[in-house]
Amino acid sequence: MSAPLRVGTRASALATTQSGHVAEAVRTRLGREAVLVEVTTEGDRSQASGTPLASYGGVGVFVSALREALLRGEVDVAVHSLKDIPTYPEPGITLVAVPPREDPRDVVVARDGLTLGELPAGSRVGTGSPRRASQLHALGLGLEVVGIRGNVGTRIGKVASGEVDAVVLARAGLARLGRLDEVTEVLDPIQVLPAPGQGALAVECRSDDTELVAALAALDDPRTRAAVEAERAVLAALEAGCSAPLGALAEVAEGEDGEELWVRAVALSEDGALSVRASTTGPTGDASGVGTRLAREMLADGAADLMDAPVRKLQA
């Protein structure tokens, strides 16, 4: 008998639930024993001390400690929320599986069961995400966006305590925590597009662990993989050309010639006053090409300028 697989996870309720699903899939699909190993991340520590997340430079803060534990051989597998990992590859680490995705949409948890449209102008909506903030402003409802952070439970608690009237969260996190009953509105992607990779998990292992790379591939869902590849290609291409808040969603749909990807994306000025929106379809086998072409189209439409001078552009 081989030793149990050590599945590295952040310590939050959401992370241990997500990693628990992967450990369970390892047991049932691979027939191997698996144990969770909690790894404290820089992101968890900063959250504890109250330091604003942005001061750590954004992308990947929750991810590096898990990857270090993987590279040091303290764990065999690392499980992340896919939307939290950078688009560029990490040397020595393979993204070995993207399991079937949860519903990727954003949701509202508001006081008194309200939807965003039912909240009076001036209501306080909590989010720490520039993507959510800009899309909330773009709805034109006069909502005041309040910067909040903390794990899912902490953020929902701010509605219960009256600190904010509503919060916007990923539906997937609430689904995994069994808290969907608290959702008061599911946001249609036509109005609010999720983050690239939202609702999907990333299963990583050391690239030189070749037997494990081969075995864990069984947990990969090719449709989810294609969708998140397209979304992350949009992100990667726009990251290179612009730093505006960005949403992207790819779905696999039945087209005339079989399955194809349908990709939608938006880049916005921070105040939501300006946006560049685009959509396209393409073959699932060329997911990153489809996403890259969509991003290039958005750059040609002015996505790169959104951050610079929204006011001047509005007056022009």
Ligand SMILES: NCc1[nH]cc(CCC(=O)O)c1CC(=O)O
């Ligand atoms: N940024 C934190 C984060 N990373 C992944 C999720 C939720 C689960 C997912 O999107 O897969 C969340 C919380 C949220 O955005 O509400």
